[in-house]
Amino acid sequence: MVVIDGHGGYVPLYRVDRSEVAAQHGGRGRGESAVPARDENHVTMACEAADNALARAGVAGEDLGAVVTASVSDPFAEHGIAAHVASRFGATGDVRTTDLRGSRRAATDALAAAREFVAANDAPALVVGVDVLPADPDSDDVAEAGAGAGAIVLHRDADQPAAELVGVAQETTGFVEHHRRHGEAAETGDAKFEGRHGVGEAAPAATERALDGATPTKAVAAAPSDRLSGAALGGVDAEQVSTRDQVGDAGAAAALLDLAHLLETAVTGETALVVAYGAGGAGAVALETTDGVGTADAKSVATYLDASEETTYAKHLEYREPVDYEGVKTP
């Protein structure tokens, strides 16, 4: 048995009104997108979410056996996120770190990898998804570019877990329509085509395997667009928990952030489903909620959603760019 011992999310303070962004391009938009502050980066945001998850788990950082991170927007080719999150919490030494990337299913892949680690090693593992999607003023998805992080602590057993992981599955197809180079706007392709042949052929198969006949009451689904995430839950009759209206597209972080939100708002005894669809296929995780659901011991995603401050379209663009420090190193 592997359980979710702690869950936590993080959403930056600043929000841009999507209708304001869309208006500049003669379009329409609704909802808001989260904008990271100028002094935030992937590692700091991941640490905020991880801090909440570790607090709920009551797990000390130095007791972690593994840290697995998922991101589709890490600006570094070599540098990584997982090892820096691990070290920030004192998880150094014999600690396995894994940086997963390249597809939004990195979120469910991370849960799968961590589950296997925990089952084999009986040491807790931390899973963190973190993303800051690039905002290109020339692209259609500039308004939706969001930012956020979600974290889950897995353990072989716990006093008061939030959920038990009952099924983990995937469907690899090799299908790619939506894709993106580092720092560039995505090539979204034909959404209808992707819905049918990309999502349609991956998500249901993964879901069916993970659920193994169970019927979920709540679900989170992450995919490159609102429309595709709806399609990823096609046929599943469950309440969809989503922060997308306030956070925007949070990439591979979305599934884990929404999962944290789900576990904060669920009751004991629910069946929940996590589906992440991205380049190459889909992953799915089924879980049964237990006594540790709720918002105790750490800041809730709802708090992060409520405690926000409007910012401008200009900051939405500027805060995603690396800061050009010309500082004084040896005064």
Place this chain on the structure above:
Amino acid sequence: MSGPRYDRSKRQDQHLIGFECQACGWVSFPEEKRTCKRCGDAPAEMAEVQLAERGEIQTFVVQQYLPDDIETPQPVAIVDLPQEGEGEPARAYGLLTETDLEEIDVGTEVVARFRELFSDGERPINSFKFSVPREEKA
């Protein structure tokens, strides 16, 4: 985060470890001292202490003119970082983030926030800034 200058004090910078003089109780932070800045004990017996991830503003200013590296207005404070256990706090400079003049005063409790301070080449150097608690922004 690495590079000799930043790697050297990583435990203090990312884990808020301080060093308490066993002769007078003064807490050295972030330096790892062998002499005491207060009582002058040398060599001083220093015990490692864990500082809490929060602080109390002792005094502050709000900067309007700074190099482009730093966004203005920028509140800068002297903060006391309490120990997790008994003992004196450490006193240090703290940069505030996501916090306005109207939200702070002498005595305001702020929380430590893990943030990017600058970079070493391309590598971000992350350590702590301070802010009013996020829930107060609701």
Place this chain on the structure above:
Amino acid sequence: MTDPHVVGAGMIDFGELYEQSFDDLLESAYLSLIENVDKGVDPSDIDAAWYGTIDIANEGSSGSAVAHATGLFETPITRVENACATGSDAFRNAAQAVKAGDAEVALVIGAEKMTDSTEGLIASAALERLWRGRGVTMPAYFGMRATRHLEEYETTREQIAEISVKNHENGTKYPHAHQQFECTVEDVKESPTVSYPLNLYDCCPVTDGACAVLVTSEERAREFTDDPIRVAGYGLASDTFQRGAPEALTNFPATRQASSQAYERAGLGPDDIDVAEVHDCFSITELITYEDLGFCEDGKGGQFVDEGRPHLDGDKPVNPSGGLLSKGHPIGATGVAQIAEIFEQLRGEAGDVQVDSPEVGLQHNIGIGRNATGAVSCVNILERP
């Protein structure tokens, strides 16, 4: 052992001296000194020199720059750097050497070319060191004391501003001062915020300048003037707020320590001081310094101003020359120029800013160093013999 005496001073007009290079400033101050020693001085009489500069213009200005400016190549010349206490510490070093009998006629020269530095002092706030003064400029360092002083005591914003008003008024009467204009409390309060709670008119200007003084043994003083001024005491000390003392948040323990050393050496106390030139890089600095020097009780610096005591016609005139706020603050020159002004005051030569027959004068600087985590203070006391 002998008592060191100041026997001459050469001041130049402070200002934005675009036409003068760093080396020109040194030459100007030296020539001004040579011209102003009552009975004259032969350069060959000078047997040691101390040079104060922080070299903000980054010209590699070591002691040899003074040799180039003066021709004193065969004379030992030592450069002193001690933050904003640089000039006063150069003087202190010269006085010590004379007192010890190691030098009989010592030159002290301080200079700073502030306007050639394109980035200025503000650039240092981009410091890439954790927990040190990243984001801390000079107005921030002193402004933090203002915030705490306003909070802890009955000090008002108006009292702080009044110091700037007083010093600007004095500056209009002092010919060497950079800024020659008066301002009101309202002007100070309405000037642009530099670093809350300090505004533009709470800050000293960016000023070029240089100054030189001549210090000799008691035995040789009268070769140069019939009216020498005795160096009665001096002190130097450092501090940091990191030591945790509560008074380091509102005041400067370094000034308290340096002044107590100087008072003790001189056998004098704060009540004996008839005129003072103190470090008013910002209005709040002077207010704090009244307390640290013992001119008034802790927390009563504001009241001290309200009562008019530090004004030209007050019982404890402070900064009759207009202080750094109006005269300017060319860092290495500042302390030396303050010595020159006390020298003039004690000789009754201060013209429109002359205070009523002073016998004892005090000079003070407070400087900030080590990435804005430490402070250093130097205090010198001069006395009519």
